[in-house]
Amino acid sequence: MPEMQFVVRWPDDTVMACYSPSVIVRDYFVVGEAYAVSDFVERSTTALGIASERVREKFGFPCENALAQLSRIVSTAERFASDARVTIEGFS
Numbered sequence: 001m002p003e004m005q006f007v008v009r010w011p012d013d014t015v016m017a018c019y020s021p022s023v024i025v026r027d028y029f030v031v032g033e034a035y036a037v038s039d040f041v042e043r044s045t046t047a048l049g050i051a052s053e054r055v056r057e058k059f060g061f062p063c064e065n066a067l068a069q070l071s072r073i074v075s076t077a078e079r080f081a082s083d084a085r086v087t088i089e090g091f092s
Helices: 023-027 037-059 064-077
Strands: 004-009 015-020 034-036 085-091
Touching: 004 023, 015 023, 015 037, 015 064, 023 037, 034 037, 037 064, 037 085
Parallel strands: none
Antiparallel strands: 004 015, 004 085, 034 085
């Protein structure tokens, strides 16, 4: 599966490189776009859920790294107001 990272800038200017086991995140995020924290978490949940499911379909088990990444995103998001903005810095 084509793994990738999506790099985000949180409202406090912290940069986080986020892991995805699939390029599906490109369908949910646009480089340079700023999303409300609540929208970013929702999109991340959907995209990483699909990515993890793709791993399960191929290998017989969900992607623990994708689920752990989602947990880090949710945990970080809790520090900010739901309408604060998260910017997608890039994909790699």
